[in-house]
Amino acid sequence: MMHYPPAGNVCRAICLVLLAIAFGIPCATAITLTPGSTAITTISQGDPVYIQGIATGHPQVGLQIWFIGYNFVKVSTVQVNNDNTYEYELQKSDTANLAAGEYVVLIQHPMENGRFDVVYDASSGMVTNVQTSKPIFQIAGSGSLQSTGAVTALMNAIGSQNIDDTFAIVTFYVSQPATTINPIGDLQQGENITINGTTNLAAGDNLMVSVTSASFTPTPKTESSGVSGAGGMVTVMPGSGGQNTWSFTADTSTFAPGDYLVTVSGVLQPVTASARFTVRCSGAGDTCSVPGLASPDVTAAVTGVTLNSTTGVQVTPTGPATTVLPATTQSAPVPAAVCLAGVAALLLLRRRT
Structure with missing residues (x-):
């Protein structure tokens, strides 16, 4: 016979988790x-x-x-x-x-x-x-x-x-809460980038900085998806003339060449700013190293495709070999409601035993 914790213990555990989350939220610095x-x-x-x-x-x-x-x-x-x-x-x-x-x-x-x-x-x-x-x-x-x-x-x-x-x-x-991003300019792939700016938020307040690819498009399997970037939380530092400063550093060696969007937003205050920059190729000529690929020379070609409901899909590559994929039958998905009902029934049986 299985024993379940009293409801009061469960409530106390949930309260402790919520308190931990609340204490983990940063407060505005006075x-x-x-x-x-x-x-x-x-x-x-x-x-x-x-x-x-x-x-x-x-x-x-x-x-x-x-x-x-x-x-x-x-x-x-x-x-x-x-x-x-x-x-x-x-x-x-x-x-x-x-x-x-x-x-x-x-x-x-x-x-x-x-x-x-x-x-x-x-x-x-x-x-x-x-x-x-x-x-x-x-x-x-x-x-x-x-x-x-x-x-x-x-x-x-x-x-x-x-x-x-x-x-x-x-x-x-x-x-009103405000922040700015200083001009960034173009970068060579592999350079360390320092993004900084000013804000009238108090020193000690926090800002979230996000660097994401602005040129994401679907690509062939032999090419990088172009999804790269960085992000994190920075602390506002004391400045002068009523303006404080912030700074964020990232390594672009893992960035695919292309355009990037920088977004800065307040953690507690409704403030946001954005800017763009471009990462250029670091290789000679037009050759770019593409993060995420084992080899930049990977190529593939398909000359013919034959569909057959019995033998599967036959693919003929450029080489002499022929690869035949066995036919597979995909099982019908089990409805989510059935799964949930099964779990509920199992728990009910366990409670009764």
Whole structure:
């Protein structure tokens, strides 16, 4: 009598497999920014961003974070660690749907009185002076200031002589995910090829690079099929001027001469680019080495074919020998439904025994 594992064990095994797959999926790499830095940083939509720094005095109420852009404002707080450091994360969901443009993160410190004297009223969309209980300006909703105007007004409000709060800011730009492929040119068969380009994806993000033959056509058996290429995943490296870099290397010694298509696509972000290049013959004159063939001089010729239902197919080559292939009868294929029914019946019988 056969014993089968309990259903609970099977479910647990499936869950473990799914968790292993989930942990194997690469995550987008976050960009870390420090308030007060003057460096120009560009991120792509969907890139997480960490804001890190030091807040002296260890304020008990934490720090107030103002995230401001065109038609966008988000205000929240973050606690300060025991060593006076802090970290605030703009998650992928925060940046995925942002419009392209400039964004400012302002970090507000409550200073000596231990409270924020300039606050955001989410119900009205107003920035308010806590000391006077009077509104200062509209930052969200109808009639609100936009982008740089809102940031300037907020900086003036917190920097007022009657307010003891202080602040630091960091600026970055958001753009749609994009990547480019640098020109490749023609290559001689056997050369190492380095394909590279730029992208605004964060350093540490992954791209898939695929090199495939662009000239695949049905060919005789004595010729190479022309199916050759390479592929793999590359990691985005830090660049400059808001553009990071990537690079992929392949050996063309196994490439059949012809045209090739390079495709680069994001693993997590919707970004793609393509380019073409040509592999030329490496042999003398018009002679090309064809990968996959044991000998480039293989030839064949058929002078006559006779069909006979009894004796089979008789082929007469150019040589004196005659080859007769015996007649064969192909069995009718068993329907898939019959196979599945048989397997199901077998399993049922085993369960009952």
